[in-house]
Amino acid sequence: MSKPVGKFLLLSAVLALSLPAFGVEDQSIPDDSLGLSKTSVYDVPDPDVVDYLGGDPGTNKRLVKSYHTAPPMITHTITDMVPITRDFNLCKDCHVQPDLLKQKITVGMPIPAPVSHYTNVKKGELYMGRWNCVQCHRPQAKVDVLVQSTFKKTK
Ligand code: HEC
Ligand code: HEC
Known part of the structure; x- marks a missing residue:
């Protein structure tokens, strides 16, 4: 009886740990919004x-x-x-x-x-x-x- 419950608990724990990671990925900031400049931070503009x-x-x-x-x-x-x-x-x-x-x-x-x-x-x-x-x-x-x-x- 206790075996399936144990498995369920383990599964929930794994899900709980992995969910925030998905959340962070969704919030990634685009290159052109990282600095004050309106271009990508990887661009090297001519002064x-x-x-x-x-x-x-x-x-x-x-x-x-x-x-x-x-x-x-x-x-x-x-x-x-x-x-x-x-x-x-x-x-x-x-x-x-x-x-x-x-x-x-x-x-x-x-x-x-x-x-x-x-x-x-x-x-x-x-x-x-x-x-x-x-x-x-x-x-x-x-x-x-x-x-x-x-x-x-x-x-
Ligand atoms: C080819 C020589 C030369 C180079 C290179 C040079 N200077 Fe000069 N500097 C001078 C001369 C001569 C003066 C005297 C005023 C004038 O004719 O502009 C002067 C004046 C100054 C003054 C004014 C000092 C005062 O008491 O009023 C400053 C500050 C100064 N230079 C800083 C710099 C800096 C910083 C650099 C580099 C980015 C530099 N200089 C590169 C020759 C040079
Ligand atoms: C941390 C700030 C700072 C840096 C960096 C700096 N200076 Fe100065 N400099 C000053 C200040 C403040 C004065 C005026 C007061 C004094 O005599 O120290 C001055 C004065 C001078 C003067 C005028 C001297 C006179 O008799 O009127 C010259 C020329 C000069 N600096 C050249 C340079 C050069 C060339 C460099 C780089 C190699 C340099 N400084 C780096 C702050 C700085």
Whole structure:
């Protein structure tokens, strides 16, 4: 008598375990709904061509800082200088020149990255937390912004 009941219980247990799995599968999210972009997350779209306001390095005036201790804006174009990767960093080639820190910088010379950017300034060892320069330093460009900034600079 107890045998068929045991089988029934086992079957229900198996069904109960497998049912939620079917439910999850039905709720799968399509590729084009995973991110903010309207295309599939597997697409690699071409980035917009950006029109930077600055000219080539060495031809621009320094920009006004928005507030004390702000990272200065990049004055020049950064076309062909980004993305910065492990093996490609043109910013470093021009700006990581600790020897220039003691010199008077005249128009056209790259402004050397300050002492704060090194682990050992005498040996010219850049702190790797500063490697991705464009994380903090940004150029100005003509773009349609998605969200307007309400930031006002301090006096
Ligand atoms: C070919 C050399 C060269 C390269 C490459 C270069 N710069 Fe410059 N940079 C300069 C020169 C020269 C200036 C001086 C102002 C000017 O003429 O634009 C300058 C100015 C700046 C300034 C303004 C500093 C201040 O105190 O106002 C920042 C910030 C800067 N560059 C960051 C960068 C970053 C970040 C990169 C890489 C994406 C980069 N630069 C690549 C030469 C270079
Ligand atoms: C974590 C943010 C951050 C990163 C990353 C960073 N910087 Fe800076 N940078 C600053 C800030 C903040 C200042 C201004 C205050 C200071 O002196 O530290 C500055 C100042 C500068 C200046 C102006 C120096 C002067 O005398 O006016 C230059 C040039 C510069 N950085 C270049 C670079 C370069 C090139 C890189 C990449 C190799 C880089 N920075 C990475 C935050 C950053």
